[in-house]
Each structure stands twice: as structure tokens, then as C-alpha cells.
Amino acid sequence: xxxxxxxxxxxxxxxxxxxxxxxxxxxxxxxxxxxxxxxxxxxxxxxxxxxxxxxxxxxxxxxxxxxxxxxxxxxxxxxxxxxxxxxxxxxxxxxxxxxxxxxxxxxxxxxxxx
Amino acid sequence: xxxxxxxxxxxxxxxxxxxxxxxxxxxxxxxxxxxxxxxxxxxxxxxxxxxxxxxxxxxxxxxxxxxxxxxxxxxxxxxxxxxxxxxxxxxxxxxxxxxxxxxxxxx
Numbered sequence: 001x002x003x004x005x006x007x008x009x010x011x012x013x014x015x016x017x018x019x020x021x022x023x024x025x026x027x028x029x030x031x032x033x034x035x036x037x038x039x040x041x042x043x044x045x046x047x048x049x050x051x052x053x054x055x056x057x058x059x060x061x062x063x064x065x066x067x068x069x070x071x072x073x074x075x076x077x078x079x080x081x082x083x084x085x086x087x088x089x090x091x092x093x094x095x096x097x098x099x100x101x102x103x104x105x106x107x108x109x110x111x112x113x114x
Numbered sequence: 115x116x117x118x119x120x121x122x123x124x125x126x127x128x129x130x131x132x133x134x135x136x137x138x139x140x141x142x143x144x145x146x147x148x149x150x151x152x153x154x155x156x157x158x159x160x161x162x163x164x165x166x167x168x169x170x171x172x173x174x175x176x177x178x179x180x181x182x183x184x185x186x187x188x189x190x191x192x193x194x195x196x197x198x199x200x201x202x203x204x205x206x207x208x209x210x211x212x213x214x215x216x217x218x219x220x221x
Contacts, residue, residue, distance in 0.1 A: 004157075035211075042201065042211030043158065058208070090157050103209065105157030 001026050004106035006091050012112045013081040021076040021109050023091030031094045032074040033103065034058075034066065036087040043090060049074055050096075081113045117141070118202045123216040126196075132189040134215055136202030139183045145204045147178055149187045152214070153198040161187065161200075192219045 007022045025032065030051045035043040035058075045058030049068040063085060065077040074093075078085060088110050092103040119137040126132040138147065148163040162169055162176045164185075169176045175188040189196055201214040 033208075040213075042213050043209075045208060045210070048208065059210075088155065092157070102160040102163070103158075105159070107157055108155070 003027065004091055004093055004104050006089075006106040006109050008109060009107070010110045012114060013078075014114060015081060015083065017081050018077070018079050019081070019111075021078070021089055021091075021111075023074045023076065023106060024072050025074075025091075025093040025104070026072065027093060027104065028071060029093035029104070030071070030096050031103075032068065033092040033094075034064070034074070034076045035090045035092065036060065036085075037090065037108075038087050046076065046089075078111075083113050085111065086113045087111060117204050117210065118212055120200075120202050120212065120215045122213070123218070126189075126192045126217060126219050128194055128219055128221050129191055132187075132192040132196065132217055132219070134187040134189075134200050134202075134217060135184065136186070137184045138202070138204045141182050141204045142206070145206045147176065147182075147185050148201075148203040148205065148209065149174070149176065150201045150203065150209075150211075151196075151198040152201070153195075158201065158211075192217075194219050194221070 004025045033048045034046040037043045044060045047066040049055045055066050088108045090108045091106045094103040149161040150158040152158045164176045177186045197219045199214040
């Protein structure tokens with residue numbers, strides 16, 4: 001299994017541009033998550049999904065959109081990129097939440113907005 | 115709001131046990147204690163979790179006090195590759211990451 005894969009690894013955007021961060025998992029997990037991590041800080045939850053067709057906001061959803069059309073994929077869309085969105089973005093997946101505990105993380109996408 | 119309190123940093127000698135403390139005095143009855151670590155900006159890695167009882171796996175041991183207000187992660191024989199940020203999280207479902215403890219293992 002490849003686990004959780006993310007593309008691209010790095011990206012530089014200009015202010016106002018848009019892009020989609022891709023996330024795919026091959027573990028047949030129901031739950032998927034997007035986090036961002038600013039320098040020296042912990043991860044903050046942007047959006048999450050409990051299954052195909054179901055998404056919900058996390059702690060910091062403004063400026064982002066998500067969709068979940070399949071179990072495997074959970075893309076994160078940035079519209080009108082701003083310097084405040086410069087961060088490292090991590091995607092994760094897990095079996096149904098609650099007691100399972102273990103989230104599997106991808107390697108991250110480093111995004112810089114200039 | 116942070117639900118856990120961890121020391122910002124700790125040191126440990128290679129080969130010795132690393133004991134990482136965590137306070138979580140406001141933990142709810144159904145919340146689990148999770149430990150993750152993050153090595154050099156990679157994606158976080160799950161280590162262990164528990165509810166009431168002590169837990170052990172191939173990576174570490176988790177000791178939870180009887181009142182569940184604090185816990186300790188034990189890496190029994192720390193190696194240089196265990197140098198990382200260690201996050202203690204209490205949750206049922208969604209995880210909230212604080213700033214963690216930077217553990218430095220030195221030769």
C-alpha cells in the first residue's frame with residue numbers, strides 16, 4: 001500500500017491565484033482530513049470528511065474548499081491565494097473515528113504565496 | 115483552547131529511556147489520550163493511544179494515571195532517530211494538535 005499520497009510536494013503561487021492540492025489514500029478509510037501547519041506551530045484542522053459526499057469544516061476553513069466524490073480522493077481547493085495561506089498542508093486518513101485513534105498522514109505539500 | 119500541557123523541550127541520552135509527561139486535567143470520560151510524533155517536518159506519525167489502562171506497543175509505552183489527569187509516554191531505549199516533536203492529544207474523534215515537546219536525543 002502507498003498509504004496517503006499528496007501532490008504536489010512544493011508550490012509557489014502568486015497572490016490571487018488558485019490551485020488544488022491533491023490527496024489520495026489506498027487504505028479504504030472512511031475518514032479523511034486536511035490540516036495546515038505554520039512554522040513552529042502544531043497542526044490545525046481545515047476540513048474533514050466522514051465519507052464520500054460528506055464534508056465538514058474544521059478549525060480554520062476560511063479560504064478553502066473541499067469535495068469528496070470517492071472514498072480514495074479528498075482534494076483541497078484554494079481560491080484567491082493570500083500570503084496568510086503560506087504553510088505546509090497535510091492530508092490524513094483514518095478508519096471511522098472515535099476509538100480507533102490512528103490517523104495516517106501524507107508527506108505534506110509546502111505552499112508559498114507571494 | 116489547549117487541553118494538554120507539555121514541556122516545550124526535553125533532552126535524553128541515546129540508549130536511555132525517554133519519559134515525556136503530559137497534563138490533561140480537563141479530560142472527559144470518553145476522551146482518549148493519543149501520542150503522535152513529527153520528525154523534521156514530515157507528516158505526523160501515530161505512536162500509541164489509550165483510555166484508562168496502560169498500553170504498550172513496539173514503539174512505546176503509555177502510562178495513564180488513575181485519575182486520568184496526566185500521562186507519560188515512555189520510549190524505552192531512545193535512539194538518535196527518536197529526535198522529534200512529540201504531541202500529546204486528548205480527543206474523541208477529531209485531533210487537536212498543540213505545540214508538543216521537542217525531544218532531542220544526544221549521543
